Amino acid sequence: MQGTESDLGLFGPDSVSWRVHREPVLWLAGIRALYLQALHPRAVAGVVQNSDFRRDCWARLMRTAEYVGTVVYGTTDDAEAAGRRVRAVHDRLRGVDPFTGERFRVDDPELLRWVHVTEVESFVTTARRAGLALTDDETDAYYTEQVRAAALVGLDPSTVPAATSEVHDYYERMRPELTLTAEGRDVARFLAAPPMPRALAWTVGRPAWLSVSGVAFALLPRWARRLYRMPGLPTTDVAASLASHALRDVVRVLPVRDGPIYHDAMRRAEAVRSGQKAADR
Template sequence: MTGDLGLFGPDSVSWRVHREPVLWLAGLRALYLQALHPRAVAGVVQNSDIRRDCWARLMRTAEYVGTVVYGTTEQAERAGRRVRGIHARLRGRDPRTGEEFRVDDPDLLRWVHVTEVESFVSTARRARLGLTDDDVDQYYAEQVRAAELVGLDPASVPSSAADVAAFYDDVRPRLALTAEARDVAKFLTVPPIPNRLILPIGRTAWLGVATTAFALLPRWARRLYRLPGFPTTDLAASLAVVSLRRVSNALPVREGPIYRDAMRRAEQLGTAPQPAAR
């Protein structure tokens, strides 16, 4: 595994985007967006107790994304097999029709994938990482490999900004603010914070972070949540995420072992990227 740079490698846009600490804000944005799909949110609510293990769930998701982006090929594929195995066992029931559905239904997997990668790259762009239109298209094309890991046919995965925009146009009529979506959004905004996290995070600080993540949503998504989709909200959110990026990059952020191992492998091959700006 010494020379294995994984699915993407140092020259990829994926490595460039995901090394930014502020990207955890994008993960929260994706959760707000994903909750607007009635079946997707029902599958989550019916198969897990997010109120009891929300922080552990968030950490597992962050670790999975880190493994897929920076892990070796074998580590990424093993993580994908584990996720596919979990999803294959889960079922949900449509809250409107009563119909049973599989959690690993391709339409649901595609929704989760697209909202996740679009949240990452759009947040990175609004944080002024200097991504060009070509960079964004390359990122989407690279992330098709991540979609394959969860069981999607690569030919069915949006692989450019135009594809993603068309995907959203197609799926929007099926989105809605259900009772489950409202509960999840409220929970994401005001979650229970364990005592050990109160000091470093703080309830007021988390509310500010969650509000920023919500404001980063597309205008049509904010309107589905019965909130205004004003352009001024977009401007304020962009300014906020730029400020949060500066704060995040100024903090002594401790990279995880998967990222450090990736940097060591890249250094051994003489291809290590420049460290992210602090």
């Protein structure tokens, strides 16, 4: 078996990454990550100053979901090509610091690292709180696997947190640099109530989104909710876990189809298994 038929990508079917990203509730994690990212003044400034996120928010979310799906389930060539495209876009983008007025590169390693860590931590934390059974060792393995994804966007793997304790320490180091700027507040308000197709706005779409974004916000660490001037109560954590668990149960029974990237990964994995069985006979 040659070429892409035997290429199971960066992670493969035995990885924790394939298990975590199979969860449909990760849309909730994506919103949680955006709330976290908006607390970094330069990270949110880079987004606001370089994109019209209010106009193309749904297309942007779909592109991000497709990128993550390609990195996790695509072939190695597909994942590396997606990384090159992201690096090419970031290479030409600049921002202005909202406090100092200093110009900065959007692909500054500090900013790339913040985006990466908030994404992967949101993915695995949301999946676990929604009911995915992962041990602490498996969670550590997920972070270690995802270092490969960080390298795709240009990060030095040795600088990327690769275990739960390292992610915790990273957040502790970053917290003094985090604050809610005017741009961050605008992004948070937008996440709570983005534009909806007119036919859905005040029927299904708006109420459903308000519920989802509310749960995503409640899943934030207490320190992050406090930066948003919202309660950091233990009862909020319990309620958020219960709500995310219920949402996972609902989404799992909906007739939601897996995308072509996932189906192609399953086809390649089955082809490899069949080839191995034939070789063993």
